[in-house]
Amino acid sequence: AQSVAQPEDQVNVAEGNPLTVKCTYSVSGNPYLFWYVQYPNRGLQFLLKYITGDNLVKGSYGFEAEFNKSQTSFHLKKPSALVSDSALYFCAVFGGFKTIFGAGTRLFVKA
């Protein structure tokens, strides 16, 4: 069975500070990992994905994520947070059968 966990319901960060949104996963084979962002009353928007290759993946809006196989993690990061980054972030994993999503982490960036 495959699973994905986002251990933090909410992350608070000040504008200009680095941010990290955590994600851990469990799959039996090679994982394919994704991050999506959801703004209020909008559908999810694709940010980035890891399929293979370099463990550091760069995506939209200055976001990046680091794949760590030994820790089975795929944390989302940004060097300098913006107020406009405030949204709901979802990690997703495809382990060969279907894509499943985490419960989401709400990011608040205060000015």
Added chain:
Amino acid sequence: EAGVAQSPRYKIIEKRQSVAFWCNPISGHATLYWYQQILGQGPKLLIQFQNNGVVDDSQLPKDRFSAERLKGVDSTLKIQPAKLEDSAVYLCASSSEGDLGGYTFGSGTRLTVV
């Protein structure tokens, strides 16, 4: 490139009534998904189509939910009869590379069953 279109945006119905949602994916995207997102939870896959064939409907409550994609383009999802616990946002997504390409989601249909 036009996005994934969904309608209606909002729907309020009474329990035991029926409702239908429509989705038009991005042109050329062979894979289409319907997800259910209950408030406070991540999206849950209901059904996946590859062209007009069903790839996965293992989590679709088939006694009340049905979906079709007759010509391999747009799709409809129906609930009959609706229950209170069906209140959720129903998201349609499409992809040109299946599960490895990242999805493009529509804005969703927010269903409230009263």
